[in-house]
Amino acid sequence: MAEPTSTEAKPTRAYVIHPDLGTARTQRREPEHALAEAVALAHALPGIDIVGEEVARLRDPNPGMLFGKGKLAEIGTRLTAVEAELVLIDGPVTPVQQRNLEKDWGVKLLDRTGLILEIFADRARTREGVLQVELAALSYQRTRLVRAWTHLERQRGGLGFVGGPGETQIEADRRAIDEQMTRLRHQLERVVKTRTLHRAARAKVPYPIVALVGYTNAGKSTLFNRMTGAEVMAKDMLFATLDPTMRAIRLPDARGGASGRKIILSDTVGFISDLPTELVAAFRATLEEVLEADLILHVRDISHPETEEQAADVAEILDSLGVDEDVELIEVWNKIDALSPDMRAALRRTDARTEGVQAVSALSGEGLEDLVAAIDAHLSRALDEPREAAVLRLDFSDGRRRAWLHEAGVVEREEAGEDGLTLHLRWTARQKAGFEALDQPDA
Structure with missing residues (x-):
C-alpha cells in the first residue's frame, strides 16, 4: 500500500x-x-x-x-x-x-x-445544525476549564482569598465562553424563528407530517431515500444524518401509481443511548418536527442483537421530548434482508397479525408496499376527521386559492357565474384552517 x-x-x-x-x-x-x-x-x-x-x-x-x-x-x-x-x-x-x-x-x-x-461538528451542514453543535461544544468546554489549573500549582499568594494568575485566566476564559454562548443563542433564536415561519408556511399545505425516528444507523435515511427518491447521505455509519430533511411526496397507490395520499416525510438525527445532555438541549429544535408529526415511524434495526434495548432508548428520548402519547406510531422492523430466510418469513407473519408493526427491508424494498398501506391506514384513522359541506365563492382571478382547493381534493362541484366561481366543498376543520392560512403573509 x-x-x-x-x-x-x-x-x-x-x-x-x-x-x-x-x-x-x-x-x-x-x-x-x-x-x-x-x-x-x-x-x-x-x-x-x-x-x-x-x-x-x-x-x-x-x-x-x-x-x-x-x-x-x-x-x-x-x-x-x-x-x-x-x-x-x-x-x-x-x-x-x-x-x-x-x-x-x-x-x-x-x-x-x-x-x-x-x-x-463534522456532520453539521445547515446553519442551525452548525450553531447547535457550537453551542453544545462550548457548554462542554466550559466544564473542562479546570484543566487550565495544571500550570498553577501554588502560585496563589497571601491567604488564598485572592486568585492568582491561573484563576484569573480561568475566569477570563469562562467569561469569553459565556459571551460566545450568548451570541450563539441569539443567532440560533433567529434561525429557529425562521424555521417557525417555514412551519407556518407548511401549515398552509393540508398534508400530514410523517416523521422517521430511530436509533442511529437503523436505516432511516435509506428508507427516506427509497420513499422520496431523495439523495440523503445514507451509509452504514453512526450519525450519517445529522440535519433534518423534509420532502413532500405522494404515497403510491396499491398499483404503484402516484395517486395516493400526499404527505410530508421528515428524516431526523438518529438517537443514541447516553446522549450528552448538552446535545439533548441543543438539538431539541431539530427534533421539533417529531413533536408536530401526525404519524411517527420508529425505524428499528431488527437484525441488531440489542434491538430491544435500542428501542427502549428511543422510547425514553421520545418521552423526554414530550411526544404526545396519542400520536399514532408504527414500528418499522428494518433490515430483514440481514436475517435468515426463515427468520425473515417469521417476522413477516408477525407483522401481518400485529397492529402497528411492519417488517421491511429499506435496502431491497421488501415489505414497502405493506408499509405504505399501513401509513395510509393510520393517517386515515388519525386525520380523516368529520367533513362538513361548504359553499365558497371566488373571483375568476383568484387562481391560487382555487388551485389549492383542487389540490387538497375538497371540491365536489364547481360552477361558473357572471361574477366568479361557486365551489361546493366538503372539507375537514384542518383543511379549512389551512385554506384560511393562505391569506396570512408568507415567511
Whole structure:
C-alpha cells in the first residue's frame, strides 16, 4: 500500500476503551455490544485509525484516574505497544481524570461526549445544525476549564482569598465562553424563528407530517431515500444524518401509481443511548418536527442483537421530548434482508397479525408496499376527521386559492357565474384552517 504523501493527513491512531462499571450502571446493555457501538462511533469520525479496543471492567471508578493503578499500568503498556495517540473512553470522564490520564499515558483523550460532539461538528451542514453543535461544544468546554489549573500549582499568594494568575485566566476564559454562548443563542433564536415561519408556511399545505425516528444507523435515511427518491447521505455509519430533511411526496397507490395520499416525510438525527445532555438541549429544535408529526415511524434495526434495548432508548428520548402519547406510531422492523430466510418469513407473519408493526427491508424494498398501506391506514384513522359541506365563492382571478382547493381534493362541484366561481366543498376543520392560512403573509 502506498505511503501517504506530504499533502495527505496521517490518520490518528486511536484506542477505544469501554469502562464496564458492572452493578454501578444499568445492565440493559452487554459491555461487548457497548464496545462495538463505541468503535462504530470512532469509525464515524474522519481521520481515525482504530488500533485497539477493549472492555475495562471496574468495580469502583477512581476519582482521580478512573482506573486503579494495576489497570492503569496494564492499559498503558498496551497503548505503548500499538503506538496509540488518542484514547477514546466510552463514558463520562471528569476534567481531573482526563488531565491525569493524558499525563500518565502520554496521549490525547476524548470521552463519549467529546467524541459525539466531534462527530456532530463534522456532520453539521445547515446553519442551525452548525450553531447547535457550537453551542453544545462550548457548554462542554466550559466544564473542562479546570484543566487550565495544571500550570498553577501554588502560585496563589497571601491567604488564598485572592486568585492568582491561573484563576484569573480561568475566569477570563469562562467569561469569553459565556459571551460566545450568548451570541450563539441569539443567532440560533433567529434561525429557529425562521424555521417557525417555514412551519407556518407548511401549515398552509393540508398534508400530514410523517416523521422517521430511530436509533442511529437503523436505516432511516435509506428508507427516506427509497420513499422520496431523495439523495440523503445514507451509509452504514453512526450519525450519517445529522440535519433534518423534509420532502413532500405522494404515497403510491396499491398499483404503484402516484395517486395516493400526499404527505410530508421528515428524516431526523438518529438517537443514541447516553446522549450528552448538552446535545439533548441543543438539538431539541431539530427534533421539533417529531413533536408536530401526525404519524411517527420508529425505524428499528431488527437484525441488531440489542434491538430491544435500542428501542427502549428511543422510547425514553421520545418521552423526554414530550411526544404526545396519542400520536399514532408504527414500528418499522428494518433490515430483514440481514436475517435468515426463515427468520425473515417469521417476522413477516408477525407483522401481518400485529397492529402497528411492519417488517421491511429499506435496502431491497421488501415489505414497502405493506408499509405504505399501513401509513395510509393510520393517517386515515388519525386525520380523516368529520367533513362538513361548504359553499365558497371566488373571483375568476383568484387562481391560487382555487388551485389549492383542487389540490387538497375538497371540491365536489364547481360552477361558473357572471361574477366568479361557486365551489361546493366538503372539507375537514384542518383543511379549512389551512385554506384560511393562505391569506396570512408568507415567511
